[in-house]
Amino acid sequence: MLLLDIGNTNVKSYDSNFVRRDSVKGFIFPKEKFYFINVNPSCETYLAKLVQAIDLSSFFSFKTAYKGMGIDRLAACYSISDGIVVDAGSAVTVDVMSKGIHKGGFIMSGLSAYKDSFANISSKLIYDLEKEITLEKLPLNTNDALLYATLKSIVLMIENSAKDLPIFMTGGDGNVLCKYLKHCSYDEMLVFKGMQKVIKEMGEHVNDSLT
């Protein structure tokens, strides 16, 4: 079973064995049957024409008062009953789940978007995202001042929502952010687990209707 999670920057694929990450630009969609979720407007028309592509978006049964929630956020939350769900990709989405019900959430810039944003403000505001720094001590140079603000603003926002609830982290920058958070577990598979759950439910529904 082939699953595709199509984002604004990357396509993540899972074939029951490995997760693979490719750039959306120039991506060649599989010729065999695949299940997908997609948040990238530029892929919508093309995907709609592919007979082998099954859009899972309408099959999720998700309890929320949130209007217009991205399907990737929803899928990441779908297998979590209680906790904070964070998807750290091009954007960093943070959602609160309680007893299987989505209580709301918010969207921050991703790490690369922060970096680009600073560079757009001034040519002097450049920094190394790879450097490891402490968030306990006030910065004393421009590189640290930018990196500290980028990381700590995301960390404080997650902590403020989480209180003592567990944090379920996924996405390309998830491993970096997880290091700075307590009660945080990284799961590359979080979105795919949501997709697998809905596929199972679709199957169960089919079975139900057959009996």
Add this chain to the structure above:
Amino acid sequence: MLLLDIGNTNVKSYDSNFVRRDSVKGFIFPKEKFYFINVNPSCETYLAKLVQAIDLSSFFSFKTAYKGMGIDRLAACYSISDGIVVDAGSAVTVDVMSKGIHKGGFIMSGLSAYKDSFANISSKLIYDLEKEITLEKLPLNTNDALLYATLKSIVLMIENSAKDLPIFMTGGDGNVLCKYLKHCSYDEMLVFKGMQKVIKEMGEHVNDSLT
């Protein structure tokens, strides 16, 4: 006495009566004598040629271990003994002063830069910066999810540094941010007050050398 604070986006002028804000693009520098600080690389060469322009940057006597601090941040801090100094412009700079000594600080994106950053990630991530929202309740739609993240990430970062110290806010978006913070006072003149202080010190120094 004419003072100019030249930023990346705007030039702020103060003529002892009024503060005026003009876009850097197409700005015509005064022909009479003026004192200035400048963080905009594109203005450096031109300003160096103007005989009527007095660069204050080398006259500040400022205690800090911070390397490469922007002269506008330094000027905003210069008249503050104890507290958090926030300049909310194209970037939001946050600095901690204790007993007249600068303890460090950090740099966040400005409100407009956040908005542009989201729009660059996806055409779906657009929002109204003018809307008033509560930061106490989890957002339930995309507009609020982006606005909440933008405002609250800056607010939490400032609160985290401030603890119970007073917050001295300046800059174009300072009034908006101040609404969401306790112990916060907005002062449009903060940078100019620092510039006035250094000019006074220069004068005192001249007087000293005359006696």
